Amino acid sequence: MADGAPTRAQRSSKKTKRKRSRHGPEIERFDSLPWARSLPGGGGDGDGDGSAFSLFIGSNELEGGFLSLEEIDESEYGLDIPKAVKQESGKAKKSKKNKDGNVRDSADHGVEAEIASNLEEEEEEEQQQQENVMTERKKKKKKKKQKKETKKVDELPAVDDAEVDHVDDAEFYAWNDLRLHPLIMKTIQRLGFKEPTPIQKACVPAAAHRGKDVIGAAETGSGKTLAFGLPILQRLLEEREKSTTVLEEKGEEVEKYAPKGVLRALIITPTRELALQVTDHLKEFAKDARIRVVPIVGGMSTEKQERLLEARPEIVVGTPGRLWELMSGGEIHLVELHSLSFFVLDEADRMIEDGHFRELQSIIDMLPITNSSVEETPQSMQSCVTIANIQRKKRQTFVFSATIALSADFRKKLKRGIARSKQSTSGGLNSIETLSERAGMREDAAIIDLTNSSILANKLEESFIECMEKDKDAHLYYILSLHGLGRMIVFCTSIAALRHISSILRILGIHVWTLHAQMQQRARLKAIDHFRGSEHGVLVATDVAARGIDIPGIRTVVHYQLPHSAEVYVHRSGRTARASSDGCSIALISSDETSKFASLCRSFSKDSFQRFPLENSYMPEIMKRLSLARQIGEISRKDSQEKAQKSWLERNAEALQLDVEKYDSEEERVNAHKKRKVSSNKLKQLQQDLKNLLSRPLQPKTFSHRFLAGAGVSPLLQHQFEQIAKQKSEEGMQSSGNGKGKLVVIGQDCVEPLQALRNAGDETRVDVKETADKRKGIETRKRERKAEKKRLHDQRRKQRKKLRGNGD
Numbered sequence: 001m002a003d004g005a006p007t008r009a010q011r012s013s014k015k016t017k018r019k020r021s022r023h024g025p026e027i028e029r030f031d032s033l034p035w036a037r038s039l040p041g042g043g044g045d046g047d048g049d050g051s052a053f054s055l056f057i058g059s060n061e062l063e064g065g066f067l068s069l070e071e072i073d074e075s076e077y078g079l080d081i082p083k084a085v086k087q088e089s090g091k092a093k094k095s096k097k098n099k100d101g102n103v104r105d106s107a108d109h110g111v112e113a114e115i116a117s118n119l120e121e122e123e124e125e126e127q128q129q130q131e132n133v134m135t136e137r138k139k140k141k142k143k144k145k146q147k148k149e150t151k152k153v154d155e156l157p158a159v160d161d162a163e164v165d166h167v168d169d170a171e172f173y174a175w176n177d178l179r180l181h182p183l184i185m186k187t188i189q190r191l192g193f194k195e196p197t198p199i200q201k202a203c204v205p206a207a208a209h210r211g212k213d214v215i216g217a218a219e220t221g222s223g224k225t226l227a228f229g230l231p232i233l234q235r236l237l238e239e240r241e242k243s244t245t246v247l248e249e250k251g252e253e254v255e256k257y258a259p260k261g262v263l264r265a266l267i268i269t270p271t272r273e274l275a276l277q278v279t280d281h282l283k284e285f286a287k288d289a290r291i292r293v294v295p296i297v298g299g300m301s302t303e304k305q306e307r308l309l310e311a312r313p314e315i316v317v318g319t320p321g322r323l324w325e326l327m328s329g330g331e332i333h334l335v336e337l338h339s340l341s342f343f344v345l346d347e348a349d350r351m352i353e354d355g356h357f358r359e360l361q362s363i364i365d366m367l368p369i370t371n372s373s374v375e376e377t378p379q380s381m382q383s384c385v386t387i388a389n390i391q392r393k394k395r396q397t398f399v400f401s402a403t404i405a406l407s408a409d410f411r412k413k414l415k416r417g418i419a420r421s422k423q424s425t426s427g428g429l430n431s432i433e434t435l436s437e438r439a440g441m442r443e444d445a446a447i448i449d450l451t452n453s454s455i456l457a458n459k460l461e462e463s464f465i466e467c468m469e470k471d472k473d474a475h476l477y478y479i480l481s482l483h484g485l486g487r488m489i490v491f492c493t494s495i496a497a498l499r500h501i502s503s504i505l506r507i508l509g510i511h512v513w514t515l516h517a518q519m520q521q522r523a524r525l526k527a528i529d530h531f532r533g534s535e536h537g538v539l540v541a542t543d544v545a546a547r548g549i550d551i552p553g554i555r556t557v558v559h560y561q562l563p564h565s566a567e568v569y570v571h572r573s574g575r576t577a578r579a580s581s582d583g584c585s586i587a588l589i590s591s592d593e594t595s596k597f598a599s600l601c602r603s604f605s606k607d608s609f610q611r612f613p614l615e616n617s618y619m620p621e622i623m624k625r626l627s628l629a630r631q632i633g634e635i636s637r638k639d640s641q642e643k644a645q646k647s648w649l650e651r652n653a654e655a656l657q658l659d660v661e662k663y664d665s666e667e668e669r670v671n672a673h674k675k676r677k678v679s680s681n682k683l684k685q686l687q688q689d690l691k692n693l694l695s696r697p698l699q700p701k702t703f704s705h706r707f708l709a710g711a712g713v714s715p716l717l718q719h720q721f722e723q724i725a726k727q728k729s730e731e732g733m734q735s736s737g738n739g740k741g742k743l744v745v746i747g748q749d750c751v752e753p754l755q756a757l758r759n760a761g762d763e764t765r766v767d768v769k770e771t772a773d774k775r776k777g778i779e780t781r782k783r784e785r786k787a788e789k790k791r792l793h794d795q796r797r798k799q800r801k802k803l804r805g806n807g808d
């Protein structure tokens, strides 16, 4: 344990811990540091309410994922939390007291009363004994659980040296140049990562071996998490090895001075889901190395997170809001930053978006201003100065994103180099440059920009469907029913749109999961889990899911509404075509959005996009279904609104102890009843009609019953149809010999959107600029015609008026 760090006993009570640590030399020094002034109340009990972030709670506008703090069950998501040591339970104390009370009472009674009392006492004693047994059992169980948890957090699996030796498999030779620690290589082999991705190849040598700061930009899904994660683990492992050697040489006890218990890496991500994902990803690599990684995000109780930090993990991954809440509350593990060796901003450009950087700025202000030299080593660290020397290499800052280069002319600045940029750092962190500089990024930082001019993932095929706003539902349903293979995310910009389409799709029998910022954290994680577990699942999400989420097998991304910025478009689309797989994105574009789409394309230096191939003969049937679904939705919505209104009235009347007279007259009551009945019958009829339509595959308009159409039919059913058809055709040949009455399966293969796009070929490629210009031309002509019409109309009216005046 590091010098000055509290022992387990010291940490048993939060209050005691705070009190003691406040008087400890570390904190006294901490209080005197200039950056401590950024803490509310002098780094003490600031409320740290995260107001800048809570401003976005419940917004129906663009979402960013800085959310309300709700309760989630950590154990469900693999977050190991050491339990707080509790004092003797109040219940046990109480029963003891009751027993004493009874003994005293019995002395005041007569014989009978005494016998009765004795009997009662015996009964109670028996009960007490039973309770004791139960308590004992519970205690044992609890102890066992605590032991298990402590084991999880403190006693990470022992390193199997024998296994470590067998890592230089020829299959993984591509990793050799990176000279990674055998324990890291062991995990790489276990995960089957044959070679480093380009960003990893570029970052690891610079960051891990040359100790550079890094600004990294590479396409979505290109393995950026490991590009900054591997150098962190590598350096921590190297340091551990070096310190062990030095101590062994000096004949010191390794365990005594082992550099455990201080925060070494702080990784900040913009969303909770991303923080949990990064934690899981790093944990995979860290567990063999016995390095602890802990997520600190909103949605968990603060106390539980403080307990999580009591295990003193080396790496913390968190969102700015919760991190700052704990830091400003003086959470010792998060404010003792003297040994912080890595500060990482993942999805950095998201952090500087308006209003999202207040907490981040406060966190950055907490970082030690300069990376202290050995001479500045505090007195308390001198006892293990050898370790301190090893640890006290300069702090490295990593700033990563897929879209850094998209932010205003940053690409040029990247090329010029940070050093020559003269931007002032006195203002807010409103650019990546100021953010990086303020975080302590050194002038010789390695700038690794692997994004191509289009920024979008290499294997992503993009397409669009141009339609009226009101027809977007129909086109989405078309995609889902004809090409609903593989996982798909449908992105909306507003929660209102998300609710609308998820309800329509559910009525149409398509099960979808939803994800937006107004959902409870538990529900959000469950939605992601279910989606991850379903091979052909559909997730309807807002932009809270746009960044970082890494779920294998997402084949299609649909932009139901266009995002407000090119960056968000890139991140949304980047949920597919990840880690060397391909994928496709489909943007549904209404006529109002064409110019926005054209300007999006310009940001990616794209001239042409492919029009997603549509078979219009399916549209009449789709519209029929959709019309029924909309009517059903409308009636159900009215019904539930009425019910909610009614129960609101009833609740309030009940509170005021009033009888609510629902109707003014008997006639009104009867009419209302009739109306309800009619509406309920209509609803049943509509539901039945829709059920009938849904019970058969989607049919094109030219459908002939002689043919068994397979559109919208699952591959399995398709196969069965083909078998029947084959059988029938053989029978037909045998009986008539002319092949008449043959059953033919014409079914459109249920191909996934990417395949449909490829099958369509290049004819569907459209010059987006040309289309936008054409549309602009049409609209201008329309406006001109309208103006001309109005002019003629006014002219005629004036003439009529004149004539009437002359007549008078």
Ligand SMILES: Nc1ncnc2c1ncn2[C@@H]1O[C@H](COP(=O)(O)OP(=O)(O)OP(=O)(O)O)[C@@H](O)[C@H]1O
Pocket: 192, 193, 194, 195, 196, 197, 200, 218, 219, 220, 221, 222, 223, 224, 225, 226, 401, 402, 547, 548, 549, 550, 574, 578, 579
């Ligand atoms: N060397 C590798 N070989 C194969 N797969 C890898 C390799 N490195 C990482 N991956 C996998 O690639 C996927 C994407 O990685 P990661 O999430 O780090 O991408 P990213 O660049 O951060 O994406 P985004 O910009 O969307 O956040 C993950 O599933 C990860 O396990």
